[in-house]
Amino acid sequence: MTRQLHLLLLGNPRFGNAWRFPGVVNGPAAVLESIVDAAKTAERGTFDAIFFADTLNFGPDATWPHKSTEDFEPFTTAAALARETERLGLVVTGSATFQAPYHLARQLISLDHLSGGRAGWNVVTSFAKAAADNFGDAGVLAHDERYRVAAETLEVVRKLWDSWGPDTIVEDRDAGIYNDRTKIRVPGHKGEFFSVRGPLGASPSRQGHPVIFQAGSSTAGRAFAARNAEVIFTGQGDFDRGRSFVEQIHQEAGSSGRGTAPLVTPSLGFVVGSTEEEARAIEQTIFEQFIPEYQIGWLQEVDIDLTGADLDGPVPPAAFAESTETHQTALAGYRALATQGNPTVREFLFRTVTAFGARVAGSPERIADEIERWFTGGAADGFILSPSGIPGQLEVFVDHVVPILRRRGLYRHEYKGETLRSHLTS
Numbered sequence: 001m002t003r004q005l006h007l008l009l010l011g012n013p014r015f016g017n018a019w020r021f022p023g024v025v026n027g028p029a030a031v032l033e034s035i036v037d038a039a040k041t042a043e044r045g046t047f048d049a050i051f052f053a054d055t056l057n058f059g060p061d062a063t064w065p066h067k068s069t070e071d072f073e074p075f076t077t078a079a080a081l082a083r084e085t086e087r088l089g090l091v092v093t094g095s096a097t098f099q100a101p102y103h104l105a106r107q108l109i110s111l112d113h114l115s116g117g118r119a120g121w122n123v124v125t126s127f128a129k130a131a132a133d134n135f136g137d138a139g140v141l142a143h144d145e146r147y148r149v150a151a152e153t154l155e156v157v158r159k160l161w162d163s164w165g166p167d168t169i170v171e172d173r174d175a176g177i178y179n180d181r182t183k184i185r186v187p188g189h190k191g192e193f194f195s196v197r198g199p200l201g202a203s204p205s206r207q208g209h210p211v212i213f214q215a216g217s218s219t220a221g222r223a224f225a226a227r228n229a230e231v232i233f234t235g236q237g238d239f240d241r242g243r244s245f246v247e248q249i250h251q252e253a254g255s256s257g258r259g260t261a262p263l264v265t266p267s268l269g270f271v272v273g274s275t276e277e278e279a280r281a282i283e284q285t286i287f288e289q290f291i292p293e294y295q296i297g298w299l300q301e302v303d304i305d306l307t308g309a310d311l312d313g314p315v316p317p318a319a320f321a322e323s324t325e326t327h328q329t330a331l332a333g334y335r336a337l338a339t340q341g342n343p344t345v346r347e348f349l350f351r352t353v354t355a356f357g358a359r360v361a362g363s364p365e366r367i368a369d370e371i372e373r374w375f376t377g378g379a380a381d382g383f384i385l386s387p388s389g390i391p392g393q394l395e396v397f398v399d400h401v402v403p404i405l406r407r408r409g410l411y412r413h414e415y416k417g418e419t420l421r422s423h424l425t426s
Contacts, residue, residue, distance in 0.1 A: 005375050005411045006231075006263060006382025006424060008091070009042040009394070011035060011050040012071065016298075016353055018389030019068040020289045031070035032080075038394055039081045042088055045398035046412050048423040049089025049120060051213075051233070051384050052077060056098055057130035062297030062307075075107050082115035089420030091120035091213055096150035098126050098135045102196055104153070105160035108210045109202045117206030117419035121157075122213040122233065125150045125221075128301045147220040152191050154212070154228055159187035161209045163199030207419035214262075217245065226252035229262040231424060233384055235333055235357040236266045242358070242379030263424060266374075267357025268383040272367050272396050279361045286388050287350055295349040302330040311346040357386070364400040371401075372410060 013031050018024065039050050052074035059067060078090040090111065094104050104121070112119035125146035126132070132140045141149065168183040187198040214229035216222065217236075225232045226249055236242035246264050253261040271286065273279030296306045303321035315338040321331065337343075337351045351359075360370040374380040387393040405411035416426040 002409070004426070005371070005405060006265060007045070007047045007411070008049045008051045008089075008265060008382070008384045009038065009047055010267070010384055010386045011038060011052050011077075013038070014068040014070060015386075015389065016294060017066070017289055017291045020291070021285070021390055023391045024389070026068055026070075028070050031068075031072070035072070035077060036081065036084050039085050039088055041394050041398055043085050045402045046415055047088060047385075048382070049091045049118075049420055050078075050081065051091040051120075051122065052093060053122075054093035054095075054124075055128060055131060056095055056126055057128055057134055060130055060297045060300045062300065063294050064297075066291045066294035066297070075111060078111055078119070079114060082111070082118070085118075087118070087415045087418060087423075089118045089120055089211070089423060090115055091122055091211070091420075093122040093124055093215075095126040095131075096123050096153035097141060097146050098131060101153045101156035101194055102160065102198075102200070105157040105200050106202070108157070109161055109200065109205060112205035112207065112210045113202070117421070119205070120211035120213050120231070120420055122215060123150060123154060123228070124215055130301070143218065144220045147216070147224050149193050150224060151228075152193050155191070156187065156189050156194055156196050158209070159185075159189055160196070160198050160200035161202075161204070163187065163201075164203040166204065169203060207421040211420050211424065222248060223252060225249065225262060226258070227256045230421075231263045231265055234264060234266050235330070236379070237333060237336060237358055239358075239374060239377060239379050242266055242374060243377060246378055246380070263381040265382045265384050266380050267386055268371070269353075269357060269359040269386045269388065270367055270393070270397065271361035271388050271390070272364055272393060272401060273361075274363065274400075276362050276366065279363065279366075282388065282390055282393075283361045286353070286390065290350055290353055292346055292349045295352050299334065299349075299352065302334065304331065304334055306345060306349070309345045311349075312344050315343065315345050315348045358383075364396075364404055367397070367401045368404040368408070371405065372408060375410060 013034050019026050042050055054074050074092040078092050081090055108119055108121050127140060129140055163185050165183055168179055170180050171178055184199050189196045211230050212228055213231045213233055214225040215233040216225055217234045236245050249264055250261045271279050271283050273282055292311055304319055306319045309316060320335050338348050360367055406413055
C-alpha cells in the first residue's frame with residue numbers, strides 16, 4: 001500500500017492573540033460556532049482528526065490581561081463535535097499526572113462510543129506550576145518522575161478498558177443476565193502511585209479503544225512514546241531535526257520490540273495566500289496584531305524570562321534557564337529559535353506564536369511543496385496543522401492546498417474507514 005500523508009487540525013479556537021484579528025467575533029456562542037465550522041471544514045478536507053491541547057490552568061498571571069476566556073474543556077468540546085461530524089477523529093488531551101486513571105478511562109471510552117470509534121487520547125505529563133496549584137499543594141513532579149506516573153496511569157487505563165471482552169455481554173433476557181460475570185476482568189491494580197480495583201462498566205468501542213497520542217520529545221518522553229504511542233505530536237522546527245527525531249523514534253520503537261513505529265506528526269503553522277505577496281501581507285497583519293506581553297508571560301512556564309527586555313534589542317542569553325524540570329524540549333526548541341538569524345526580542349516572540357514547530361507562509365503550491373518535502377524526506381508522517389487565526393485560512397488550505405496534495409498522490413481523496421484508527425492505518 002502506498003504511504004499516505006496524515007493531516008490533523010489543532011482545534012483550540014483562541015490561542016494567543018487570535019481574538020484580536022479583524023473579523024473575529026468573540027464570546028462563547030461565536031467560539032462554539034467557529035469550532036464546529038473548523039471541524040466540518042477539516043472533515044471536508046478528509047483530515048484524520050481535530051486535536052485539542054489543554055493546560056489545566058489559565059496560564060501564568062502575566063498572560064491574564066491578554067487572553068480570551070472561551071478555551072473550552074476538550075472532552076466536552078469533543079463530545080459536542082461527535083454529533084456535528086461523521087468521520088473526523090476527536091483527539092483530546094488528558095493529564096496523566098493530575099487526572100485520575102479511572103476518570104480518564106471512563107471519559108475516553110465514553111467519547112469513543114459516542115463518536116462511533118473516533119476518539120484519541122493525547123497523554124501528557126503536566127509541567128506547569130499554574131496547573132499544579134489547581135490540584136493541591138504537592139507542586140510539580142520532577143521531569144522523569146512524571147513519566148513514571150504517566151506509564152502507570154496508562155497501564156491502569158488500559159486494564160480498565162480491558163474489563164469487558166467481546167463475549168462478556170450475553171444479554172439473556174429470559175434469565176435476566178446481561179453480563180457473564182465470569183468474563184468480567186477486574187484489574188485490581190496496586191502499583192507505586194495508584195490503587196484501582198475496577199472494573200470499568202464499558203464494552204470495547206468500535207475501534208477497540210481510543211488511539212494513544214503522546215507529545216513528549218525529551219529523552220524520557222521519547223522513550224515513553226516509542227513504547228506506547230500510536231501517534232506522536234512533536235515540535236520540530238526544521239527539516240533536519242524532524243528527520244533525526246523520526247529516526248530516533250523508529251530506533252527506539254524497534255528496541256522496545258514494536259513491529260510498527262508510531263506515526264510522527266510535527267506541528268506546522270501555516271499562512272496561505274493566493275500568491276506569495278498575499279501570504280506575506282497576511283503574515284504582516286499577524287505580526288502587527290500579536291501581543292509580545294502575552295508571549296513573554298506564556299514563556300515563563302518553560303523557564304524563559306524576558307520580562308523587561310528591550311523588544312527591539314537582541315535576545316539576551318540569560319533569559320533562558322540552563323536546564324528545566326518543566327518542559328525540556330520546549331526550552332531547547334525556543335533557545336534554537338532565538339539563535340536563528342539573530343532576531344530581536346520582538347521577532348523571537350513572534351516566532352513563538354506557533355510554538356517551536358515548523359512554519360510556512362506562501363502560495364498553495366509553496367505550502368504543498370514544504371509538506372511534501374518533509375513527508376517524502378522522512379521528517380514527518382504528516383502534520384498537526386495550526387492555522388494563523390486569521391478567518392478563512394483553514395478553508396483556503398482545504399480548498400487550494402489539499403487538491404494539490406491529492407493530485408501529487410500524497411493524500412487521500414476520501415475516507416476509507418469510519419474510525420480514527422482506520423484513518424491512521426490506511
